Amino acid sequence: MSQALSEFDLIARYFDVPALKGSEDNPFISLSIGDDCALLQPTPHHQLAVSVDTLVSGIHFPVNVPPKLLAWRSLAVSVSDLAAMGATPRGFTLALTLPEANSDWLASFASGLAEAAQHYGVVLFGGDTTKGPLAISVQVFGEVPSGLALRRDGANIGDAVFVSGELGGAHVALDYLADEANQDPLVDQLLQAYYKPDAAIALGQALRGVASAAVDISDGLLADLGHIASRSGLSITVHSHLIPVHPAVSALCNKDRALAAATKGGDDYQLAFCVPESKIPDLLALPFNLTRIGTCKSGAGVLLDDQHILSGGFQHFEV
Amino acid sequence: MSQALSEFDLIARYFDVPALKGSEDNPFISLSIGDDCALLQPTPHHQLAVSVDTLVSGIHFPVNVPPKLLAWRSLAVSVSDLAAMGATPRGFTLALTLPEANSDWLASFASGLAEAAQHYGVVLFGGDTTKGPLAISVQVFGEVPSGLALRRDGANIGDAVFVSGELGGAHVALDYLADEANQDPLVDQLLQAYYKPDAAIALGQALRGVASAAVDISDGLLADLGHIASRSGLSITVHSHLIPVHPAVSALCNKDRALAAATKGGDDYQLAFCVPESKIPDLLALPFNLTRIGTCKSGAGVLLDDQHILSGGFQHFEV
Numbered sequence A, B: 001m002s003q004a005l006s007e008f009d010l011i012a013r014y015f016d017v018p019a020l021k022g023s024e025d026n027p028f029i030s031l032s033i034g035d036d037c038a039l040l041q042p043t044p045h046h047q048l049a050v051s052v053d054t055l056v057s058g059i060h061f062p063v064n065v066p067p068k069l070l071a072w073r074s075l076a077v078s079v080s081d082l083a084a085m086g087a088t089p090r091g092f093t094l095a096l097t098l099p100e101a102n103s104d105w106l107a108s109f110a111s112g113l114a115e116a117a118q119h120y121g122v123v124l125f126g127g128d129t130t131k132g133p134l135a136i137s138v139q140v141f142g143e144v145p146s147g148l149a150l151r152r153d154g155a156n157i158g159d160a161v162f163v164s165g166e167l168g169g170a171h172v173a174l175d176y177l178a179d180e181a182n183q184d185p186l187v188d189q190l191l192q193a194y195y196k197p198d199a200a201i202a203l204g205q206a207l208r209g210v211a212s213a214a215v216d217i218s219d220g221l222l223a224d225l226g227h228i229a230s231r232s233g234l235s236i237t238v239h240s241h242l243i244p245v246h247p248a249v250s251a252l253c254n255k256d257r258a259l260a261a262a263t264k265g266g267d268d269y270q271l272a273f274c275v276p277e278s279k280i281p282d283l284l285a286l287p288f289n290l291t292r293i294g295t296c297k298s299g300a301g302v303l304l305d306d307q308h309i310l311s312g313g314f315q316h317f318e319v
Helices: A006-015 A067-085 A103-120 A169-176 A185-195 A201-206 A221-232 A247-252 A255-264 A277-284 B006-015 B067-085 B103-120 B169-176 B185-195 B201-206 B221-232 B247-252 B255-264 B277-284
Strands: A029-031 A038-040 A046-056 A088-098 A123-131 A135-145 A160-164 A213-216 A235-238 A271-275 A290-297 A301-304 A307-310 B029-031 B038-040 B046-056 B088-098 B123-131 B135-145 B160-164 B213-216 B235-238 B271-275 B290-297 B301-304 B307-310
Touching (some): A006 A088, A038 A123, A046 A067, A046 B088, A046 B123, A067 A185, A088 A103, A088 A201, A088 B046, A103 A123, A135 B046, A135 B088, A135 B135, A169 A255, A185 A247, A213 A221, A221 A271, A247 A255, A271 A277, B006 B123, B038 B088, B046 B067, B067 B103, B067 B135, B088 B103, B088 B201, B103 B123, B169 B185, B169 B255, B213 B221, B221 B255, B221 B290, B221 B301, B247 B255
Parallel strands (some): A088 A123, B088 B123, B235 B301
Antiparallel strands (some): A046 B038, A088 A135, A213 A271, A235 A290, B046 B135, B088 B135, B160 B271, B213 B271
16 A cells, blocks of 8 residues: 555545445455455355456546446446356455545445445455546456356357347447437437446356357457457357347447447447357257357458458457 | 557557466466456465555656566555465456557566566466556455464554564655666665565565564554554554664664654555564564564554554555
8 A cells, every 4th residue: 555645544434334345244255445455265166257447537438427327337347257257256346546535426436336236246345545547447356166167268160159138239328428418218228238237147157068168248249259269269250130239229320330339349248158059959048138140160360241350369468 | 348459459468478477387377368357276275365556657656767666666565465464475467557558668567567576476367458547556366374364453462563674765765766866875775665665475474373463564654553553452552762764764864854754654565563472482583674663552543652643443445
């Protein structure tokens, strides 16, 4: 810790609270906020899945975003990485950089964070508050039985490629974020998709032992399938007419724009995954909205219909 | 992950490298950079110690700090939190926010980070790079045998209070950070204390089963002892004439300034800890530079000589 500003001690009051810290007898958290480190007690025979995402004001969200929605989104996008691994969410830390300690802002942010934390079954067990330009860095922790995590590198030639939910909504929402007066219920659906992406935790866990590889759609469907193709050493062909476009996107955009939003727009936080043909009956028995959109083939990169969209070798620094 | 900027894919080349990721057969890291999450395989019968610290440009370090030293310091201040818990460092994630992808800056930062990582025996297993005002958030992971972590809440009335090393150097260094032309070897010692604080990892591990409570000195000796006093429900009396002041501080400052730097200046990253009288012989047999500076008593807060410096109840949002 660097030197404390007394106003930042005040911030502790919004975060060091039962609504965020959860029950004291949580078996995963041996020691929570208030010491040099948190102490976690991992479940035997499990691996720990860890991911960090930073959202910066003016880059990843509009400057005047409602803090409650910002908190929800900040946690959801990180939890989505746990979903993509098939992990069970356990907890998170928050590194919050703020230009000033504004009580109204903090109360709203903390209430949205508590709501999202309860939704995803995670508790806040540590963090750091610092003075500076507004940025939110959330690190999530989940657990998965050893060896059962869904990874990007397990796809095989011949596997079918599926996607969950409907795509493009969060991307088209970007056009409406500044338009506070909009009352269109279709636009409201898009804003919901943007601010409260529903990380596919239950689906990810159900895919353990079924999917050969998985990724969450944060950078856009084709770019994220590119991660699987690259890490698994194969190509993926996607058929545009099979892609499940968000109905509000289809209603508000022309066909080209709708397809572009669904294939190249990011922020959907649905899962894209590969399944061996032999496991497709198991998959289709699951109670989720899933669509088969393509196939894993030899070669490299991602093809939309017959067009090569991404070459191989794309690699992004993330986790 | 938010939408990728192609220049930020470039950044991966500086961090997704063996010098930082370490050996592929590291038993703690099952899956490193390149998937939605990293996967860790915790050691049985151990707890995981986790801490995050954010350093913001212009707030926690001067805008023009050499990137190599900034990287070293960013990692050391986080590793110091592991030292304070008696944990063995295992790995870390890096959330790096940068205004631009400057190759020279990145190469220097990455080389300093690799040097510090090797010094502390940690590997980089994940992170996030985003565009925005310069800020560095490091989350460290360590392990400690279950039940043996040094905590802030274990001190008892009658325990002796010790501190490691010499204090005040990093704080007085703040006066010289902008003075690039300074050739004084004393100043050089101070800058070393500031940029390359030597996190007391070996000491922390040696204190398992010996110390009753411990904290690292980041906010200043008295403020950090206040954390132990508050969490342990007692008061701590410190004697000013016993405090080990950094010799360069004694040489460069008058007596009052030197004492203030050593007691209230932050950034030293030495350990302060409490030891029952019965364990003092064990402690003094350890090969570390340690000084007894005070005693735990009933009451609340921290006293320097007879003066009440801190009242009880001080609580900072951190981990």
